[in-house]
Amino acid sequence: MRHMIDQLSWKVGGQQGEGIESTGEIFSVALNRLGYYLYGYRQFSSRIKGGHTNNKIRVSTKQINAISDDLDILVAFDQETIDVNYQELRSGGVVIADAKCKPTIPDDGKASLYDVPFTEIAKELGTPLMKNMVAVGASSAILGISADHYQEVVEEIFLKKGEAVVEKNMEAIRKGAAYFSQQAGGQLDDFLLNEADGKKRMFMIGNDAIGLGAIAAGSRFMAAYPITPASEIMEYLIKKFPDFGGTVIQTEDEIAAANMAIGSNYAGVRAFTASAGPGLSLMTEAIGLSGMTETPMVIVDTQRGGPSTGLPTKQEQSDMMAILYGTHGEIPKIVITPSTVQEAFYDTITAFNMAEEYQCPVILLTDLALSLGKQTVEPLNYEKIQIRRGKLEKEPNLPEQAPEEYFERYAAAEDGISTRLLPGMENGIFHVTGVEHDNTGKPSEKPENRQRQMDKRLRKTETVPYRFDEPIYTNDPYEEPDLLVVGINSTRGAIQEAISRLDEDGFNVNHAHIRLLHPFPTEELEERLHRAKKTVVIENNATGQLASIIRLNTGVKVESILKYDGNPFLPAEIYSKCKELL
Numbered sequence: 323m324r325h326m327i328d329q330l331s332w333k334v335g336g337q338q339g340e341g342i343e344s345t346g347e348i349f350s351v352a353l354n355r356l357g358y359y360l361y362g363y364r365q366f367s368s369r370i371k372g373g374h375t376n377n378k379i380r381v382s383t384k385q386i387n388a389i390s391d392d393l394d395i396l397v398a399f400d401q402e403t404i405d406v407n408y409q410e411l412r413s414g415g416v417v418i419a420d421a422k423c424k425p426t427i428p429d430d431g432k433a434s435l436y437d438v439p440f441t442e443i444a445k446e447l448g449t450p451l452m453k454n455m456v457a458v459g460a461s462s463a464i465l466g467i468s469a470d471h472y473q474e475v476v477e478e479i480f481l482k483k484g485e486a487v488v489e490k491n492m493e494a495i496r497k498g499a500a501y502f503s504q505q506a507g508g509q510l511d512d513f514l515l516n517e518a519d520g521k522k523r524m525f526m527i528g529n530d531a532i533g534l535g536a537i538a539a540g541s542r543f544m545a546a547y548p549i550t551p552a553s554e555i556m557e558y559l560i561k562k563f564p565d566f567g568g569t570v571i572q573t574e575d576e577i578a579a580a581n582m583a584i585g586s587n588y589a590g591v592r593a594f595t596a597s598a599g600p601g602l603s604l605m606t607e608a609i610g611l612s613g614m615t616e617t618p619m620v621i622v623d624t625q626r627g628g629p630s631t632g633l634p635t636k637q638e639q640s641d642m643m644a645i646l647y648g649t650h651g652e653i654p655k656i657v658i659t660p661s662t663v664q665e666a667f668y669d670t671i672t673a674f675n676m677a678e679e680y681q682c683p684v685i686l687l688t689d690l691a692l693s694l695g696k697q698t699v700e701p702l703n704y705e706k707i708q709i710r711r712g713k714l715e716k717e718p719n720l721p722e723q724a725p726e727e728y729f730e731r732y733a734a735a736e737d738g739i740s741t742r743l744l745p746g747m748e749n750g751i752f753h754v755t756g757v758e759h760d761n762t763g764k765p766s767e768k769p770e771n772r773q774r775q776m777d778k779r780l781r782k783t784e785t786v787p788y789r790f791d792e793p794i795y796t797n798d799p800y801e802e803p804d805l806l807v808v809g810i811n812s813t814r815g816a817i818q819e820a821i822s823r824l825d826e827d828g829f830n831v832n833h834a835h836i837r838l839l840h841p842f843p844t845e846e847l848e849e850r851l852h853r854a855k856k857t858v859v860i861e862n863n864a865t866g867q868l869a870s871i872i873r874l875n876t877g878v879k880v881e882s883i884l885k886y887d888g889n890p891f892l893p894a895e896i897y898s899k900c901k902e903l904l
Contacts, residue, residue, distance in 0.1 A: 326516045328383045331390035332461065335376030335407055336399030338367050341454035345397070346377030348479070349458050352472045353381055354525040354698065357518030361815070362696040363389045363890065368550070368634045374402050381465075383516050387662065387697070387815025391894040394513065395464060396433075397457050399440065401425055408433070414512060418460050418502065420453065436460075436505050443497050452494040459498025464506070466514040469495045524699040528666040528692040531699070532622055533558035535670025536594060540709050541620075542568035543593040545582035547575055550634045551690040552596040552624040576601035580608035580621070587618045588754070590714075590744045592674050596622035599641050600631070606648045609683050611756050613653025616732065616740065616779065618677035622670075622686045624693040625811075627888050636888030637690045639811055640863040642871065645685055646840055652776070654682040654738075654783040657840040661795065661814035663697045665837070671707055672791070679712035680782050681739055687839060689862065691812035691890040713741045720749040728752050728762035734774055738782030786841050793843035797821070798832035798850060804904055805829065806854035808847075808880070810836045810868055812890060813860050819893035820900060829904050836868065842875040851878040858883055858903055860896055 334345045343364065350360050361380045367373030380390045393410040396403070398419040404427060411417070411433045419425035421437040438460050440453035455476075462469055472495050480487045526534075533555050536544070542563065546556045560570045573579040579595040586593030597605065602623050612619040625641045627633025645657055656676050660669040670686060677684040720729065720743075731752040733740050743750040753763030758775060760766040787793050795814070798806075805824075809817045814835050824831045834850050836843075851857055851872075857880040859869040866882040873880065883899045885891055 326514050327512070328516055329381060329386070330394040330465075330513060330515065331378065331380050331392065332395045332397070333376055333378040333393055333407060333410070334397040334399075334457065335374065335403030337402075338373050338375040339371035340399060341451065342375050342377055342399070345454040345457055346379055348455070348472065348475055349461055350379050350381075350696070351525060352475050353467075353518075354523065355474065356467070356471060357520040357523070358383065358515070359385050359523075359698040360525060360696070361386045361389060361698070363691060364694060366635050374406055376403065376407060381515065383518050385698070388819050388893055389816075389890065391892045395461065397461060398425060399423070399453070399457070416464065416510065416513070418457070418464070420457075436502060438498065438501050438505065440498070443501065444494060447490055447494055447497070452491060455491045455494035456498035456501075459495035459500075460502035462495065463499035463502040464510055464513045469499050523701065525696060526663060526699055527554060527694050527696045528660070528663050528688055529554035529624070529694065530558050531663045531666040532596070532670045532686065532688075533562065535667040536674070537562060537566055537568070538667070538704070538707050539592060539671040539674035541592040541594055541674060542566065543583075543586045543591050544568075544570045544595065545573050545579040545586070545593065546570070546595050546597065547573050547579055547601060549576075549598045549601050551626055551693045552598050552601075552622060554694070555596045555622060576604040577608065580605040580619075581611075583621075584608060584612050584615075584617050584619055587677070588615075588745065590716075592678075594620035594622065594674070596624065598624050598626050598634070599628045599644065602641065602644065603648070606650070609655075610649045610651055610653060612683040613649070613655065613779065614651075614756050614758075615754055616681040616742070618681055619683040620673045620677050620686065621683060622688065625687065625689040633888045635690070637812075637890045638862050638886060638888070639689050640865075640867065640886070641687065642810075642839065642863075642867040645687055646871070652780065654680065654779050655840060656680060656682065656684040656783060656786055657687055657838070658684065658790075659687045659810050659837055659839050660692065661809075661811055661835050661837065663692070663699050664702070666692065667702060668706065669837075675708065675710040676786070678714060678742075679710055679739070680786065681712065681742055682783065687811070689811045695812065713739055715741050715743050715747070715750075720747060723749045723751070728764070730761040731763055732759060732775065732778070733761045734778045737785070738778045738780070740778075783841050787838060787843040787846070790838045790843075793838035794846045795835040795837055796833065796850070798834070800830040800832055801853065803830045803832040803854050804856070805831045805900060806834060806850055806857040807831060807860060807896075807900060808834045808836065808857060808868070808872065809860040810839070813862070816891045816893045816896055817860055820896035823893070823897045824900060824904070827901070829901075831900070839871070842871065844875045847872065848876045848878065851876055851880070856881065856903060858900060860891060862886060862890065
């Protein structure tokens with residue numbers, strides 16, 4: 323009797339530039355269309371070509387939100403892939419390697435090796451470039467999935483090159499499957515997946531969700547300079563924006579990008595920019611200009627390993643303090659921190675709405691694992707989308723002004739938010755300057771004016787925690803939990819999985835995930851902190867930045883579990899460290 327399973331973990335690895343990404347893409351997209359849930363994470367070098375890279379994909383019949391602790395199947399294009407990744411394999415795992423590299427595995431009995439001539443079969447079909455398709459075929463055979471399920475994906479990728487190219491690639495998949503089945507003596511029952519539900523779901527990275535969210539929010543201009551891991555947002559919109567009358571401009575640097583975004587928003591166009599830590603450093607003066615002139619501005623910061631160039635292709639969450647305190651002077655600011663691909667889509671829309679409603683910079687803070695990790699996404703609810711432009715006066719119905727009078731653009735409104743105009747409106751002339759100014763925007767250094775304008779600007783975001791839909795994601799079934807686990811951004815799935823295991827061990831554990839970093843939702847978190855016997859903060863940095871922000875805002879002592887080696891947290895790591903605390 324066959325042993326069917328509900329999930330497994332698969333990884334493909336080799337040298338950067340030899341088709342590793344496309345191998346994982348074809349494999350996972352086909353499974354996605356069969357209705358499986360997937361979660362993928364790529365490890366890649368900062369070099370354009372060369373250096374080890376791999377793509378790990380978790381496949382399941384049920385919803386999953388984190389990469390797996392171990393590995394069932396390793397597909398290796400070279401010996402280095404085996405050397406680097408073998409330790410992840412579970413007992414009974416399988417290595418499928420290109421026979422060309424004369425693969426070997428440790429003599430420990432943990433895994434089985436099958437050498438399949440990926441390159442040789444591809445050459446026989448006309449080009450060694452198709453070796454990745456041979457590897458996909460071998461992988462499909464071990465899972466018990468027919469090669470025919472790849473037909474649609476292969477046609478989408480290669481049909482523009484002709485039917486013959488499509489058929490050659492499909493033949494490569496079939497030959498890879500046949501060779502593996504012959505070598506294995508049939509199918510390996512331990513790796514046969516139960517059928518998925520067949521439902522259609524999206525499979526996308528966080529950056530694509532942000533790009534789609536920008537379109538849905540009504541944004542029609544992006545200015546940006548390419549940088550890992552933010553570049554995919556720009557690349558996505560270069561393809562999509564023209565269909566909606568939008569434009570992307572690649573600027574000479576991040577300073578120009580930020581200032582172009584400010585100028586476009588001033589003109590009434592919803593515009594934004596996206597970068598990573600080094601680019602954010604260059605934008606700090608412009609962020610201050612947005613705050614001082616009360617011009618809406620959306621910035622996406624995709625965190626990566628720092629400082630300086632640091633680890634540009636690796637996971638980290640170390641920009642939080644820079645985001646909150648990097649700008650000189652004091653301005654109103656909103657920082658939103660999505661934790662899933664779905665939230666990245668909806669939060670992007672919220673970011674544009676809040677930027678205009680509060681007339682200030684809004685930073686959408688993600689991390690590399692969320693920005694580039696690929697996840698199954700349930701169908702998005704477009705009925706939830708609202709476009710809110712705040713106190714923007716669009717109709718030319720302003721009261722007539724005397725020639726020497728100016729519109730009071732920065733009038734001290736009770737809620738701190740003044741009426742905003744589109745430029746060029748009749749009777750709407752006012753000054754715009756980065757220096758301190760009076761109600762009409764004219765420069766003023768009078769002490770009483772300075773204090774009045776500062777107070778006005780700073781009080782405008784006081785209502786944000788109460789208007790943000792879910793400032794903290796919570797799963798708190800216990801009134802007095804043994805432990806409260808707090809996280810931010812991409813750690814959510816790994817925390818959820820770890821807590822599930824702790825629950826099975828009989829521990830009462832609650833979860834709070836920060837979705838609004840600034841203004842900090844103090845009241846919402848404080849109540850949960852006081853109910854818990856212990857609180858631990860999970861974050862990818864060396865100094866416990868989120869824990870420090872929590873202590874600063876609540877006065878409650880919390881413990882930290884930190885990881886800053888460039889890799890995301892695994893569920894087992896969080897589980898074992900939390901169990902030590904309990």
